[in-house]
Amino acid sequence: MKDHISFLFSKRKAITSLRIGAVLLVVVLLASSGCQSGKSFYRPASTISLASLGPNESTSHGRGFNEAAKAYANAVKLDINQSSDCLAGYFECVKLVWPQIVAESSDPGSATNQKAKQLYDSALGKLVESAIRFERFDPIRGVLISGRASDQRWLPVRYQGFPWEPQDFAVMDVVGECRLTGDAPIQQQSGMGVPLLVRSARTLPFEIPDPVFSATAVVHPVFTGRAEEFILDLINPLMIRELSIQVEPPSQLEIASYWRSVPIAFNLSAPYAFLETTKGEHGVERLLRPAKHDATEFGLRMAEPFQTGKIPVIFIHGLASSETAWHPMLNEIRTHPDLVAKFQFWTFVYRTSLTFPEAAAVLRAELAKLRNHYDPLRRDRSLDQTVLVGHSMGGLLAKLQVTTSTNQIENAIFTDGLEQVELPAEVKAKVKSMVTFQPSEEVARVIFIGTPHQGSRLADGSLGQVASRLAKLPQDALSDSEQILQNSVGIRNPAYKRIPKSVDLLRSDDPVLAAVFRLPVADGVHLHSIIGTGHKTLIKREPTDGVVPVSSARHPGTDTELLIDANHYLHTHIETINEVIRILRLHRDDEVVRDQPPRCEPLHKRSDC
Numbered sequence: 001m002k003d004h005i006s007f008l009f010s011k012r013k014a015i016t017s018l019r020i021g022a023v024l025l026v027v028v029l030l031a032s033s034g035c036q037s038g039k040s041f042y043r044p045a046s047t048i049s050l051a052s053l054g055p056n057e058s059t060s061h062g063r064g065f066n067e068a069a070k071a072y073a074n075a076v077k078l079d080i081n082q083s084s085d086c087l088a089g090y091f092e093c094v095k096l097v098w099p100q101i102v103a104e105s106s107d108p109g110s111a112t113n114q115k116a117k118q119l120y121d122s123a124l125g126k127l128v129e130s131a132i133r134f135e136r137f138d139p140i141r142g143v144l145i146s147g148r149a150s151d152q153r154w155l156p157v158r159y160q161g162f163p164w165e166p167q168d169f170a171v172m173d174v175v176g177e178c179r180l181t182g183d184a185p186i187q188q189q190s191g192m193g194v195p196l197l198v199r200s201a202r203t204l205p206f207e208i209p210d211p212v213f214s215a216t217a218v219v220h221p222v223f224t225g226r227a228e229e230f231i232l233d234l235i236n237p238l239m240i241r242e243l244s245i246q247v248e249p250p251s252q253l254e255i256a257s258y259w260r261s262v263p264i265a266f267n268l269s270a271p272y273a274f275l276e277t278t279k280g281e282h283g284v285e286r287l288l289r290p291a292k293h294d295a296t297e298f299g300l301r302m303a304e305p306f307q308t309g310k311i312p313v314i315f316i317h318g319l320a321s322s323e324t325a326w327h328p329m330l331n332e333i334r335t336h337p338d339l340v341a342k343f344q345f346w347t348f349v350y351r352t353s354l355t356f357p358e359a360a361a362v363l364r365a366e367l368a369k370l371r372n373h374y375d376p377l378r379r380d381r382s383l384d385q386t387v388l389v390g391h392s393m394g395g396l397l398a399k400l401q402v403t404t405s406t407n408q409i410e411n412a413i414f415t416d417g418l419e420q421v422e423l424p425a426e427v428k429a430k431v432k433s434m435v436t437f438q439p440s441e442e443v444a445r446v447i448f449i450g451t452p453h454q455g456s457r458l459a460d461g462s463l464g465q466v467a468s469r470l471a472k473l474p475q476d477a478l479s480d481s482e483q484i485l486q487n488s489v490g491i492r493n494p495a496y497k498r499i500p501k502s503v504d505l506l507r508s509d510d511p512v513l514a515a516v517f518r519l520p521v522a523d524g525v526h527l528h529s530i531i532g533t534g535h536k537t538l539i540k541r542e543p544t545d546g547v548v549p550v551s552s553a554r555h556p557g558t559d560t561e562l563l564i565d566a567n568h569y570l571h572t573h574i575e576t577i578n579e580v581i582r583i584l585r586l587h588r589d590d591e592v593v594r595d596q597p598p599r600c601e602p603l604h605k606r607s608d609c
Helices: 002-033 063-080 086-104 111-133 270-278 283-288 323-333 337-342 356-374 381-385 393-399 408-413 425-435 462-470 475-487 511-518 574-595
Strands: 041-044 142-146 153-155 157-160 171-179 194-199 212-224 227-235 242-246 259-263 299-302 311-316 343-349 386-391 443-449 526-532 560-564
Touching (some): 041 270, 063 111, 086 111, 086 142, 086 212, 111 142, 111 212, 153 227, 171 270, 194 270, 311 323, 311 393, 311 574, 337 343, 337 574, 356 425, 356 511, 381 386, 381 443, 386 574, 393 443, 393 511, 443 574, 560 574
Parallel strands (some): 157 227, 311 343, 311 386
Antiparallel strands (some): 041 171, 142 153, 299 343
């Protein structure tokens, strides 16, 4: 009885220790994967009240403003009563207040302009949202202002600068307030029109499920002959920041003076805030509870439709992290139209409980699959200039895309080689893809950010052991690993005689990690390292980012190395983001040089010109 009680006490103590370890692990993982203070949120814009314009103020802004305010008030009443006739009222308001918007646009700070713009923006926003709600928006024809059979009126729509198709504009709402995790700056601008969050109803291959993107809506007149016609412009603010409007009907004299270029309003951060609010950050949960997440969440994902001629930049997150970890960097990079014009931005989402060679094999297969889908004839040269940006363990995945295995990984695991292990053909093929590979033909440059090339202190100690015990493998990976252990008599490292997980291979004494560090990088591939030095190790007092020592984050043969005073969350640090922007511009300029024809010597010296 006494022994039984002691056993139960010991077991309870072990469970308690494991729970404490789990709590500590989650805290460390959240810190290392990028959890920051400041919870994200997204809110659509609310309807303005006429009271906000001032009780008797409307008449002081002119007759047109007063009539516009009345049209808006009547439209709101119809809208509340679920009448699609509200569309005509909102449109009438926009038309009536437009002359005042144009007249006052040279003095945006005046009280008159602010009131007119507030009315215009609210009417325009309600016009767009009501058109969607009452199913009066046709992506080709525009907004059906009046649906009466005898008197149909359409507001034509025009799309400017989008890689999206008209049918992708399924749901549009006006952006109100938003915030990103960690209080990253909201990239927005005041100006003409209203910022929209657009949600697509379709998902193309390799796109994120239920994609969202920014747009700006402006309703303004265009002049055809002597007639004035209004049009709904939907503008991509990633590419276009100003709109040319006609302020008066054209005449034969001084036509240019009737055009005015005005900045448009936009909010580029709203899609990230919306995704963080609705989908959340699942990095730690995916590590500890992979069964809760299905395969549709993982893989190579494009933020926009594939665009021929643009160089892919693929962001690879780290252990216990997810694609949302890149939002602060993408939020900044995509404010630069020159980068948006040259690059397309993708993320690779993977199960971080898998060892990094397993995840790297998945990425390798995804790159090949995407190329075969969009460019089977290998005619798009931009795809041969792909850039990989890897944070932490994601950098190890990136390294394995630009190197040759040379049997070193296989020899680090098996005594007599993989061929001596009897496994089902499908399982053996999976293992072979992890340990035998050639460099990807698509990748030309890699940026390592806080990458543990020679191990991480997180994996070395008791905390790493707790992490390994708590991390769960997906059922298919677990089944494959069990078959390997059952059939393998020649496993070299005793540690691999149990099923290894991602944390195990990040130990500084791991032979697979050591083998990967020694693998040669393909000729012509450029490497860059960004390393955090915000802490010091306890014993050696070596600079570290709190998780990866500087000595481990360094890689031989890099073109550039930048040390910054930051913790392991350095991929959100502004110095890191600016360095990535600098490297992307360098990559863009290098590609321009590659695309130029060779400079020929005089014909008597060369015969190949």
